[in-house]
Amino acid sequence: MIMMMFVISACAGITSNDSAVSMVGQEELPKEAEEMALPTSLKDGIDGKPEQEESKEEVVVMDKLLLSVGDRRLSVEWEDNESVDALKDLAGYGMNINMSMYGGFEQVGSIGTSLPRNDSQTTTSPGDIVLYSGNQIVIFYGSNSWAYTRLGKITGLDEKELEDIFGNGDVTISLSVGA
Numbered sequence: 001m002i003m004m005m006f007v008i009s010a011c012a013g014i015t016s017n018d019s020a021v022s023m024v025g026q027e028e029l030p031k032e033a034e035e036m037a038l039p040t041s042l043k044d045g046i047d048g049k050p051e052q053e054e055s056k057e058e059v060v061v062m063d064k065l066l067l068s069v070g071d072r073r074l075s076v077e078w079e080d081n082e083s084v085d086a087l088k089d090l091a092g093y094g095m096n097i098n099m100s101m102y103g104g105f106e107q108v109g110s111i112g113t114s115l116p117r118n119d120s121q122t123t124t125s126p127g128d129i130v131l132y133s134g135n136q137i138v139i140f141y142g143s144n145s146w147a148y149t150r151l152g153k154i155t156g157l158d159e160k161e162l163e164d165i166f167g168n169g170d171v172t173i174s175l176s177v178g179a
Helices: 002-012 031-037 082-091 159-166
Strands: 064-069 072-078 095-102 106-110 120-123 128-132 136-140 145-155 171-178
Touching: 064 082, 082 145, 082 171, 095 136, 106 171, 136 145
Parallel strands: none
Antiparallel strands: 064 072, 064 171, 072 145, 095 106, 095 171, 106 136, 120 145, 128 136, 128 145
């Protein structure tokens, strides 16, 4: 049987398909059996080098909410809630929000409409992004205690870096949806 497979495989030519070749009247062989039946020269590609395994394509998610300040994109871990979903829908392909310093520990900006909210008493820390009163986004470079809806947290920056970005005057943030 193995000899017969060898002869049929050699006559069939070289295929670049990784699956076993099905023949009329015979069962499909598992990949291991097919590889045992083929000589090394036929297991290799046409150029004599072993064929590369199929690469697993990375799926690119094009619905990630992105936050930028100027030309700097910030890494954010967004909450999984309806407020973030609504903000993502609102951001579409881009929106700018003019933020103003407030209290020496936060930037506050109107988003121009009300989003779903689920406020709870929260003590924030530097990097937290929250929804205030349903229609304002707040980014903290200090901390505060109030009733907010959590939206996310800026990651990868320490307290000093956050203060350098948000604590030196008003800023404009950009929200967009992309990869």
